Amino acid sequence: MDNPDIVEAPERGRLKMADIARMAGVSISTVSRALAGNPLIPKALRDQIVEIAQTHGYVVNQSARNLRLRKTDTIGVVIPVAHEAGQLISDPFFLEMIGRLADEITRRDYSVLLNKVVVTEAGWLERIIQSHRADGLVLIGQSTQHAALNAVADVYKPMVVWGARLPGQRYCAVGSDNVEGGRLAVAHLVGAGRARIAFLGPVDAPEAAQRFEGYKKGLAEAGIAFDPALAVPTPYTLEEAQRTVAAFLSAGVAFDAVFAFSDVVALAAIGALTEAGRIVPGDVAVVGFDDIVLARHSAPPLTTVRQDLAFGARAMVDLLFRRMAGEDAASTLAPVELVVRGSSV
Amino acid sequence: MDNPDIVEAPERGRLKMADIARMAGVSISTVSRALAGNPLIPKALRDQIVEIAQTHGYVVNQSARNLRLRKTDTIGVVIPVAHEAGQLISDPFFLEMIGRLADEITRRDYSVLLNKVVVTEAGWLERIIQSHRADGLVLIGQSTQHAALNAVADVYKPMVVWGARLPGQRYCAVGSDNVEGGRLAVAHLVGAGRARIAFLGPVDAPEAAQRFEGYKKGLAEAGIAFDPALAVPTPYTLEEAQRTVAAFLSAGVAFDAVFAFSDVVALAAIGALTEAGRIVPGDVAVVGFDDIVLARHSAPPLTTVRQDLAFGARAMVDLLFRRMAGEDAASTLAPVELVVRGSSV
DNA sequence: CTGAAAGCGCTAACAC
DNA sequence: GTGTTAGCGCTTTCAG
Numbered sequence: 001m002d003n004p005d006i007v008e009a010p011e012r013g014r015l016k017m018a019d020i021a022r023m024a025g026v027s028i029s030t031v032s033r034a035l036a037g038n039p040l041i042p043k044a045l046r047d048q049i050v051e052i053a054q055t056h057g058y059v060v061n062q063s064a065r066n067l068r069l070r071k072t073d074t075i076g077v078v079i080p081v082a083h084e085a086g087q088l089i090s091d092p093f094f095l096e097m098i099g100r101l102a103d104e105i106t107r108r109d110y111s112v113l114l115n116k117v118v119v120t121e122a123g124w125l126e127r128i129i130q131s132h133r134a135d136g137l138v139l140i141g142q143s144t145q146h147a148a149l150n151a152v153a154d155v156y157k158p159m160v161v162w163g164a165r166l167p168g169q170r171y172c173a174v175g176s177d178n179v180e181g182g183r184l185a186v187a188h189l190v191g192a193g194r195a196r197i198a199f200l201g202p203v204d205a206p207e208a209a210q211r212f213e214g215y216k217k218g219l220a221e222a223g224i225a226f227d228p229a230l231a232v233p234t235p236y237t238l239e240e241a242q243r244t245v246a247a248f249l250s251a252g253v254a255f256d257a258v259f260a261f262s263d264v265v266a267l268a269a270i271g272a273l274t275e276a277g278r279i280v281p282g283d284v285a286v287v288g289f290d291d292i293v294l295a296r297h298s299a300p301p302l303t304t305v306r307q308d309l310a311f312g313a314r315a316m317v318d319l320l321f322r323r324m325a326g327e328d329a330a331s332t333l334a335p336v337e338l339v340v341r342g343s344s345v
Numbered sequence: 346m347d348n349p350d351i352v353e354a355p356e357r358g359r360l361k362m363a364d365i366a367r368m369a370g371v372s373i374s375t376v377s378r379a380l381a382g383n384p385l386i387p388k389a390l391r392d393q394i395v396e397i398a399q400t401h402g403y404v405v406n407q408s409a410r411n412l413r414l415r416k417t418d419t420i421g422v423v424i425p426v427a428h429e430a431g432q433l434i435s436d437p438f439f440l441e442m443i444g445r446l447a448d449e450i451t452r453r454d455y456s457v458l459l460n461k462v463v464v465t466e467a468g469w470l471e472r473i474i475q476s477h478r479a480d481g482l483v484l485i486g487q488s489t490q491h492a493a494l495n496a497v498a499d500v501y502k503p504m505v506v507w508g509a510r511l512p513g514q515r516y517c518a519v520g521s522d523n524v525e526g527g528r529l530a531v532a533h534l535v536g537a538g539r540a541r542i543a544f545l546g547p548v549d550a551p552e553a554a555q556r557f558e559g560y561k562k563g564l565a566e567a568g569i570a571f572d573p574a575l576a577v578p579t580p581y582t583l584e585e586a587q588r589t590v591a592a593f594l595s596a597g598v599a600f601d602a603v604f605a606f607s608d609v610v611a612l613a614a615i616g617a618l619t620e621a622g623r624i625v626p627g628d629v630a631v632v633g634f635d636d637i638v639l640a641r642h643s644a645p646p647l648t649t650v651r652q653d654l655a656f657g658a659r660a661m662v663d664l665l666f667r668r669m670a671g672e673d674a675a676s677t678l679a680p681v682e683l684v685v686r687g688s689s690v
Numbered sequence: 691c692t693g694a695a696a697g698c699g700c701t702a703a704c705a706c
Numbered sequence: 707g708t709g710t711t712a713g714c715g716c717t718t719t720c721a722g
Contacts, residue, residue, distance in 0.1 A: 015475070016699055027709045032701060040707065054468070059475035063411040064699035067714050072408065074458075089444040092638060098443065099434035102459050111478070112459035113419075116451045123399070130360070130404035132715095133456070267642060293437060297612060299644030361715055372693045377717060385691060409715035412698050477699095 015058040023056070024049050035060060075105045075320065076134030078115040080143040082204075089116060091236065091264065092292045097140050097162065100313035108321065110135075119145050125152050129159075136320045138162070142173070144204055158324045160316045164206035165333060172323065173331045174316045178207050181305035181336040182214020183221070185259045185287040188303070188338055190222040192345055194257035194285055198230040200245060200269055201261020208261050211289060215259055229253050234265055241268035249276045256284055257344075263288035263295045263304055270298070270343065285344040300342035308334055360403040368401070369394050380405060420450045420665065421479030423460040425488040427549075434461060436581065437609065437637045442485050442507065445658035453666065455480075464490050470497050474504075481665045483507070487518070489549055503669045505661045509551035510678060517668065518676045519661045523552050526650035526681040527559020528566070530604045530632040533648070533683055535567040537690055539602035539630055543575040545590060545614055546606020553606050556634060560604055574598050579610055586613035594621045601629055602689075608633035608640045608649055615643070615688065630689040645687035653679055 017035075021028045026049070034041045034049035041049075053059075066072045079094060081087040089095065102112045113134050117124050125148055128137065135158060142149060142163035149161060153171035161173045189197050199215045202208045216226050232248050234241040245268055260266035266288030270280050278284050280300060288295060291306035315332050322329040366376045371394070379386045379394035386394075398404075411417045424439060426432040434440065447457045458479050462469050470493055473482065480503060487494060487508035494506060498516035506518045534542050544560045547553045561571050577593050579586040590613055605611035611633030615625050623629050625645060633640060636651035660677050667674040 018699085028699090029701080029710080030708060033708090036701085042707075045707095057468070057471045057475060059472050061412075061699055062476045062478045063408060063415075063417065064714090065701080066408040067406075067412050067698090067716085068700045068702090070408075070714070088448050090441070090638075095440040095444050096435070099440050102461060103433050106461045114447050114457035114459055116447060123402070126402045127404050130402060131407045133407045293435075294639050294642055297639055297644065298642045299646070301644070363715085373716080374693060374718080375691090378692090381717085387691075390691095406715055409698090410717080412700085412714085413716045413718085415698070 015056055016061065017058075020049065020053050020056070020058050024052050070132075071135050072111075072133060073109070074111040074113050074134045075317075076113045076115050076128060076137045077101050077105075078117055078128060078137060078139045080117055080119045080139060080141055080145060082119060082143050092294055093262065093264070093290050094140060096292060096309055097313065100309050101138055101140075101317065104313050104317040108317070119143050119148075122148075125149070129156050136160075136324045138316055138320060142206060146206065157326075157328075158320060160320045160323070162312065162316060164210050165331060166206055169331070172319055172329060174312055174319065174334065175207065176305075176307045176312070176334045176336045178210035178336075179214040179217065181289060181307075182211040182216075182259065183218040184214075184336065184338045185289070185305055186215055186218025187221065188340065189257045189259065189285055189287060189344065190218070190224070192257075192285055195224060196227075196230065196255040197224075197257040197259060198232060198248075198253075198255045199259055199261075200232050200234050200241070200248075200265050202236060203233050211259075211261055230255055234261070234268070236262070236264065238264050238268045238271075241265045242271045245269050245272035246275065249273070249278075258284060258286045260286065260288050263290040263292045263302060266302055266304070266343070267294065267298060270300075270302075281342065281344050287344050291339055295339075296341070298343075303341045303344035304339050306337045306339045308337075360401055361406065362403075365394065365398050365401070365403050368397050415477075416480050417456075417478060418454070419456040419458050419479045420662075421458045421460050421473060421482045422446050422450075423462055423473060423482060423484045425462055425464045425484060425486055425490065427464060427488050437639055438607065438635050439485060441637060441654055442658065445654050446483060446485075446662065449658050449662040453662070464488050464493075467493075470494070474501050481505075481669045483661055483665060487551060491551065502671075502673075503665060505665045505668070507657065507661060509555050510676060511551055514676070517664055517674060519657055519664065519679065520552065521650075521652045521657070521679045521681045523555035523681075524559040524562065526634060526652075527556040527561075527604065528563040529559075529681065529683045530634070530650055531560050531563025532566065533685065534602045534604065534630055534632060534689065535563070535569070537602075537630060540569060541572075541575065541600040542569075542602040542604060543577060543593075543598075543600045544604055544606075545577050545579050545586070545593075545610050547581060548578050556604075556606055575600055579606070579613070581607070581609065583609050583613045583616075586610045587616045590614050590617035591620065594618070594623075603629060603631045605631065605633045608635040608637045608647060611647055611649065611688070612639065612643060615645075615647075626687065626689050632689050636684055640684075641686070643688075648686045648689035649684055651682045651684045653682075 017028050017031050021031045034046040105112050137159040139161045142161050149171045161171055163173050163175050219226050234244045258269050260269055266286050273280055273284055280286050288302050288304040291304045295302040295304045312334050319329040362373050362376050366373045379391040450457050482504040484506045487506050494516045508518050508520050564571050579589045603614050605614055611631050618625055618629055625631050633647050633649040636649045640647040640649045657679050664674040
């Protein structure tokens with residue numbers, strides 16, 4: 001009654017290791033070992049078992065494996081959104097960063113779990129960590145969560161954050177030299193003969209604050225007094241920022257240059273300026289921050305402070321894996337570089 | 346010897362349900378039910394248990410839950426790369442699509458598992474499915490895998506593919522009307538007085554083939570004979586495509602317009618043309634396909650066949666969830682629309 | 691309403 | 707070398 005010929009695939013599509021074991025006439029452990037390439041099993045038998053698994057389309061069930069091994073071979077990439085859940089993942093900088101991270105993580109044969117999370121609810125980070133869906137975490141941007149990150153960092157090591165270097169920071173961060181970037185931008189504009197330079201950008205997040213600081217530093221070095229009327233808080237998205245800039249324009253404050261917190265805001269500024277009949281860079285020179293792909297192709301091409309995303313992503317993933325291995329890898333500052341294009345000269 | 350005060354968090358950070366049960370003085374089952382909001386447990390007790398879990402930072406271990414429930418609350422988003430593993434996820438269209446999909450999937454309280462996969466190895470799709478890491482799959486682009494997808498579709502239902510509608514297609518696909526898009530582009534160029542219209546794009550993938558077909562259809566409708574010398578196969582990436590176009594230019598074939606398979610290729614064409622001293626659109630009019638964010642901001646702004654990604658992503662995720670629910674939801678064709686900007690008029 | 695017990699599918703001591 | 711066995715941490719019958 002035990003015809004091996006009918007001991008074939010059961011319930012099509014839900015093979016388990018026991019099925020393969022039966023077909024191969026060995027125990028489950030042997031299959032497990034064979035599939036893991038364990039040299040304890042003679043090569044011939046190993047190949048035979050792998051062959052059987054392959055022809056029947058059997059693959060180890062990762063849920064079971066993850067539970068047993070207490071690891072998932074997965075990295076969580078979390079995108080903190082500050083406001084309501086409605087906010088979309090459309091920011092080009094985020095998208096480029098996600099692509100870069102995915103490349104780096106995939107290269108190490110780990111999977112990427114994308115987590116968009118609204119950070120207004122306390123315990124959001126603990127929840128992600130304790131769900132045990134990932135072996136490590138990369139956060140794109142620290143948002144307003146410096147304190148929350150610090151609190152968690154003490155007990156949860158495999159975590160790396162893209163963002164600003166802050167005093168008293170106990171979590172591992174990778175980010176650009178924002179202050180220097182801001183300074184470079186202003187120095188460039190001053191060198192191009194501009195003196196009434198506006199700052200456009202959000203002010204709540206640390207990175208923005210540092211770029212603003214660099215802006216003021218640049219002004220100071222040039223001997224130009226900081227004029228609060230030229231510091232314009234803007235939202236992050238292109239459309240919203242453009243409306244804000246348009247409103248600022250109609251307020252009639254005089255200025256001949258703009259340093260924007262990001263390329264997206266810079267593009268918004270160019271849009272608003274053009275719509276108002278001001279010429280870029282003739283009437284107003286514009287410098288952005290990030291060097292997203294768009295910057296090179298915009299009209300006019302955008303002068304910007306370049307952040308090397310490939311470097312940043314690689315650094316983050318490197319540090320993360322070292323932390324996952326138990327090392328106490330420290331924060332890194334990525335260099336920035338001014339890229340001069342048509343929007344400022 | 347059983348002081349409840351010392352029955353606190355063990356081994357910091359690896360709480361399990363049993364720990365919470367002990368602290369609450371109830372059984373594991375009760376905790377499980379309470380945390381799941383099961384109304385069998387009186388509200389007061391439920392709240393108390395939730396409270397305890399919260400203050401101790403306990404969250405249900407998803408690996409265990411997934412195994413037990415045979416589901417993961419996760420959607421796999423797979424990005425098929427045709428060639429070596431080295432290829433990067435940098436294509437703006439892919440990136441925008443990933444963002445859109447992530448938004449739609451997150452909105453339904455599912456997670457996104459990003460899978461970059463080299464489709465040259467047989468069994469790649471079965472491997473993803475059988476690993477049971479996701480409850481459903483969205484493939485961005487069918488690449489050259491029509492046959493493989495068909496084979497799998499018969500036994501694996503919760504899968505939706507972004508791509509072309511093909512004869513004999515048994516898998517669920519969402520995609521734009523590529524033929525119509527190509528036709529629209531050519532009709533527009535003809536209407537603008539152009540007659541020597543080149544097609545730039547890859548030819549291996551179905552979507553490209555359909556756009557090429559639309560191109561020829563447009564020519565036929567305008568009574569223009571198809572000239573094979575004007576059909577130029579190009580790679581997908583901006584840099585590579587730009588080199589190809591530059592080579593084509595130096596071959597000296599006369600033409601006054603370009604219909605590019607994608608906005609990226611169109612941008613590459615503009616780059617190559619500009620470098621060669623040809624004016625866009627004066628000497629050569631350019632039309633792209635996709636309407637990525639970049640298209641609106643390029644110099645000159647790109648005329649393009651718009652694919653509604655928000656619609657596409659929503660449609661794919663809708664269909665996928667209906668399929669996951671057992672419904673046999675069918676393929677959908679998304680409408681396309683010509684967006685006229687400065688690169689063609 | 692609550693608890694005991696079975697089992698999701700796998701890996702790795704620990705025997706033999 | 708290979709098999710037996712004991713969990714990984716959870717959900718859910720089934721009994722009470």
